[in-house]
Amino acid sequence: MPTYRRIPLTVNLESGRLVDPADGTPIASQYLPSFYYGEKLVLCVSFVDSSLAPSPLNESDLFELSLDSNFAHDDDPLMAYSDDTKIDIAGDWDDISRANGKISIRMDCLTTGFSQKLGSSEQVEAWFEIKRYIQGDSSPSVLLHNKCITKNVVHLNEGEPASANPLYYTATTIDSLLDDKIAKVSSASEDNLAVFNTDGEIKDSGSKAADFATASHNHSGVYEPANANIQSHISSTSNPHSVTATQAGAVATSGNETVAGVKTFSSFPVTPSSAPTTDYQAANKKYVDDNKGATSFLGLTDTPAAYTGQAGKFPKVNAGETALEFATIPGGGDMLSTNNLSDVASAATSRTNLGLGDSATKNVGTASGTVAAGDHAHTGTYEPANANIQSHISSTSNPHSVTAAQVSALPTSYLDTDGTLAANSDTKIASQKAVKTYVDAQSGAAAENLIINGNFDIWQRGTDDTGVTTTRKYVADRFAITTGAGTLAHVQRSSTVPSGGKSKYSLELVGAADVTTVDIDQRIEAGIASMLAATVTFSAKIYNGSGAAFTPILLVGTPSAEDNFASVTVRNGGGSGENLQECADSAWTTVSWTADISAYTNLAYGLELKLRVPSGSLVSGDTVRLAQAKLEIGSSATAFQPRLLGEELSRCQRYYTKIGGSSTSTYDIHVQTYMGDAAAFIQVFTLPTTMRATPTGTKVGTWTVNNCGQPGIYCTGTNTFMMNVTATAAGATYYRNPTDGSGYVTMNAEL
Known part of the structure; x- marks a missing residue:
């Protein structure tokens, strides 16, 4: 290369x-x-x-x-x-x-x-x-x-040298000169080496390559003549230089030396056979065995010679205080543990000495002359035992008939236990249970919808698309449509909505002759899907205008990589999705699906909800509408609650933003400045909301420009984008989008 x-x-x-x-x-x-x-x-x-x-x-x-x-x-x-x-x-x-x-x-x-x-x-x-x-x-x-x-360069074309002694030769000149030199040695012997003589002519050297010795070593540097003694010295392993142990950092086999550091031996070193004579000489095993002294009590020289016949006796020093001997425990006058104090001389005297008084000799009882059991206090005044008193004390049934007024309490007639709080009274107080029941019911009505634009209020890309086919395409914000085959006649915004006043628009699909299945999907990014490891419920309203009842299918899948839906695996229904409720012809039907998705593989990478209209339901003349799509955490579908338009638009713009193209008489984007000749100018624009990822920016349409070309566009972050132009001459320079709606900028960070 x-x-x-x-x-x-x-x-x-x-x-x-x-x-x-x-x-x-x-x-x-x-x-x-x-x-x-x-x-x-x-x-x-x-x-x-x-x-x-x-x-x-x-x-x-x-x-x-x-x-x-x-x-x-x-x-x-x-x-x-x-x-x-x-x-x-x-x-x-x-x-x-x-x-x-x-x-x-x-x-x-x-x-x-x-x-x-x-x-x-x-x-x-x-x-x-x-x-x-x-x-x-x-x-x-x-x-x-x-x-x-x-x-420029000096020369590129063929030509003759300018003089007889040129600074360079052309390829033609070099070939001619070489041919002339080669001709002069054409009669040389085959395989002989050619050389240049002092006149610059090529001559036959008269020698072949084989006539020269083959070098067996490198000739650079200084060499010693070959010498057998040198080779013998180099190969010697008998210490020809008389290196000492000290020089080599080794311990000598003789003489006095001090060795520092810890030395670990793999086997026991052998010491001299003589005994150590000074304090810090090493003692060997033999020396220790010879001088270890007595190993048992009988080894002591001042103890009895044997234990035989000495059971139950104790050792004591003999009368001469020269040795130990065994002696019998004396019995006279001593208290033995086996006698349990029966061997004291006087029990009464012993009690007196111990300060026990006469209570130690009296029985426990309730009669006079007995000792009380000690199961109640004996101070103050006592009532005789009475079962009625004990029953009264333990009663919790208001034995004294205390009224609510006496304890400053409200009558039970003032308490409202109705969980709907329908009485709406200023004189009743709701119980804790009633309040909880009411609040729980209200919370269910406003459960958070995890689907964006589920009420189909936002249509930044346009309100009617006639080109939706087998390639996934967004029309209403956050909802992508795909056909199994064929092209839909229309995907458009419709004002035909379910009753109840919660929706202004619905998503309307108009069929065509060759259309088969139609999928409507929304993808939920990883940061939200990762919080859905729970039981969730999907619900929506579907209008069937196909002429016959059909059963839609819900396919719930996860991607193979975080926020990358190039490959999605369906997780519900064994990988085939699950049927929703049958939708009757010419009517709105509420469909729902509930499942615990916490065990779905790759749920932390994202979630795709895909509603499939079966084949044959959107052929020519058929119409299907979708409204009030909702995904929530919980085991049942709660009431649909629309979002404020500003909040819904902001959520949509996290994924797709359109700037300009409003079809007004004024310019949405107009940038004007004064620039020098060939100067570049970059304008930074702030996006209306932080986008999910660095978007792909696109300038749509032919814009009006002066003193520059069409502006370029590029994005380097999630909050801003840039447009740049280069002036063709010094002077006023501007660019602006058309006022007919054909020119605008889009920022796309869809999943």
Whole structure:
């Protein structure tokens, strides 16, 4: 693969100029890129914002590069041009990354325009531009408009040298000179080597390659002559240099040494056979065994010689206080545990000594002369035991007939236990249970609807679409329609709605002859779906105008990756969805579905609800309408509650926003400024709400412009977008969208 000269460039997308990648300042004129006539080269372009952070590009973006010395547009060839086929060619630049704003552009400077406009000049100042086409928009945006230098080269065409001693030779001249030299050695012996003599002529050397010795070693540097002693010394392992243990950091086998650190032995070291003589010499096993002393009580020299016949005795020091001996426990006058105090001399005296008084000799009872059991207090005055008193004390049935007035309480007639609070009275007080029942009922009526635009109030893309076919397409905000086959006659806003006054519009599908099934779906992003690990209920009202009853199907699925619905797996009904209630012809029917979806695989990645009208129900002349679509947490469908229009619009604009196109006599978007020649101007617009993700921006229609081309558009965040133009000359510059509704901007972050 050819390797071309690479030129690294850093482009500030906000200014459309080349900048220094180190600090973001515009590059000085002496550092402008230079392009040479006849060369092929690669531009390695990094797009950044004003903070030098990478500005990501879309994988679907197309690019083109133009190079010229003037701004003429009629019958004037460019000096160089690269279309999208020259962008990001494999091998041109290893750092290519659209996500990081990096692309490569291959440029060919061997063109007629380059030659004509350089002429014989050494160099000519020129301009080069990089344009970007966003998918779905035929108008490009100018990403770079900057000066550069185009340079001539010394010589490119064949021709004879200008003198007998030229500075260069042409290919023809070189071939001729070589032919002349080769002819002079045509009679040389075959396989002999050729050499140049001092006159520059090629001669036969008279020698073949085989006549020369083959080198067996590297001849660079200084070499010693071959010497057997050197080789023997090098291979010796007998310590030819008399290295000592100290030099090698080893412990010597003889002599005195101090060894620091902890040394761990894998086996026990063997010590000398003699006994240690000083305090800190190591003691071996033999020395310890010989001097360990007595190992048992009988080993002591001052104890009895045996235990035989000494059971029940205790050891005591003998009368001479020279040894131990066994002795019998004396019995006379001593208290033994086995006698349980029966061996005291006087029990009465013992009680007196212990301070027990005479209570220790009296019985427990209630008669005089007995000791009380101690089961009640004996102070104060006591009533004789009476069962009626105890019964009265324990009674909780108002034995004294206390009235409500006596305890300052309201009569029970004032308490309202009706959970509907229908009495609406100023003289009754609702019980706690009644209040809870009433509040719970009201909360159910206003349960949060997790479907956006379920009342079909918002239609930013238009209120009638006649092109809905097998490709998924949004019409009413947040609802996408797809046919199994064929194209619907209309997908439109209808004012035919269910009774009850809660809806102004419904979604109306008008069939056609070749239409089969029709799917209506809404996708819920991961951040909301992850909170739905519970029992949920879907409900809606369906009008059947097909001429016969049909049964719709609900398919509930999850995507394979977070917020990426390119692949969706249906989770309910064993993967086939579930039938809803049958819809009678020429009537509105309320359908509902309840399920615990907490175990759905990939629920945290998002959720898709798809309502399918069966095949045969939307053929030519058939009409089906959908209204009051709702998804809520809970085991039953609660009353549908519309949102305020401003709140519903804001929720829709998180996914899709249309700016302009209102078909009024004034411009929705009008940007005007004064610009210098070839200057770039960028206008930043703030979105009405923060979008779900960085949107895809599209400029629709042909706009009115002055002193510039059609504006380009690009997005770098979720809150703003930019439009840019480049002035064709110094002066007033403006662009504005048409007033007939055909020109506007869309921001798309749908799932």
